[in-house]
Amino acid sequence: MALLPAFLRTARAGRRVPRPAARPAADDEVLLDAPDDRLGPALVAAAHGEYAPVAALLAATRENAEWEHRDRYATRLAAFARSRSGWLDDWRAARPDDPDALLVGVRLMVDRCWDSPVRAELLRQAGPAVTAAAEGSGPDPVPWRIALDTARGARTGHAEFERLWAEAVRRSPHHYGCHVAALDYLAAASPRAHRECLDFAETAAQDAPEDALVRALPVRAAFACLTAGGGTTVDRARLDAAADLAIAHAAGYPAADPWAAELRNLLTYVLVRLERPRDAAEQLRLTGPYVTSFPWDRDGDDPLGRFLQVRDGVRAAVAGGRG
Structure with a gap:
């Protein structure tokens, strides 16, 4: 679309050391939108x-x-x-x-x-x-x-x-x-702008400093593709690459960190949609007790309940050897 080139042009204008992960949180320990x-x-x-x-x-x-x-x-x-x-x-x-x-x-x-x-x-x-x-x-x-x-x-x-x-x-x-x-x-x-969204996000991430949060922008674009029906019109490799880049960026944050919770919740959502339950399970472990309304509120009015439902599904998939 005509808007994209201007975005791409202007988008060009020490990692933290991760701490050991906390134990997986029980259902009654999970916190929704907890502040830092x-x-x-x-x-x-x-x-x-x-x-x-x-x-x-x-x-x-x-x-x-x-x-x-x-x-x-x-x-x-x-x-x-x-x-x-x-x-x-x-x-x-x-x-x-x-x-x-x-x-x-x-x-x-x-x-x-x-x-x-x-x-x-x-x-x-x-x-x-x-x-x-x-x-x-x-x-x-x-x-x-x-x-x-x-x-x-x-x-x-x-x-x-x-x-x-x-x-x-x-x-x-x-x-x-x-x-x-x-x-x-x-x-x-444009409802069909899935490739353009990924182009924009990938360029912004590529040009950003290593520790900038915008390095994880492609996973946000992947989320938009997957939830708007664009997952079948974009190369699967690009969606996986977006998730992998977000995994690498999220690794720079401590485990069970409320600041990183939104990124890890979004990443978990995308990994589940990409049928990568083992990677999703790892993000759930790193997230600890922190749940954010986004992206789970996209699926209904009970984001916490939806998170717990998805978490149970991920655990069952990993235990059953799927993915």
Whole structure:
């Protein structure tokens, strides 16, 4: 498609030592969407109506250019604020110009629009405010990731999306969240764009530093192919290669690490769809007790139950010598 070459051009712009794996978690020990040890205390404080720990956490991610953490933390905090927003309201009232409070507020606004049956219209209306917030965010790519998500939901044309994409990668050429937003846009723009999605993801991964999370982007593209019916239109070798690259990247994270849980859960999902139960079982072992709603929520409203069901199936397949 016409959008792909621009993506591929701009996508070109010490591994951690793994620790021993924890024992496999029992069903009643599994935790859904557990925060890491930095986000956890901030969420507890927010539950008590206190915003200062949240402000300190997000300020640290901005000052230290921890863009992957900032993206994930802002998303989780906005999700929490959907049901308990008093702390965010107080924060924004006390510090109306705080870029971190603005970031969470914009993420929350966009997430609420996504739930509406008139999503596209609401996101088109929200677009100027989202873009204005991004333009005032300095080197931070995360507001541009939100702008990219907004553009996808609003069904923005290629030219405007490419403009937003250029602004995002100018700030952080290898930011995983922005690449996921672009990958989702490619997939939504053409139901048959499976090869293009893999082309984009493979190029981004190839050009990224060894320790960048975007190195695992091809497995996200493989997930899109497999869940959208593209698994039969893409060479199986490319899907296996995407999974293998993600396995290699995930090996750099400690076992039973909540930060790596989403990648390992996604990787497990893809490996199961590729009928590689032994590799899936290894990822389940490394994941430990940490389950993430994505990708299991794609199969229904009970992601934890779906995870446990799949885990039982993997164990049975390995015990029976299959795969």
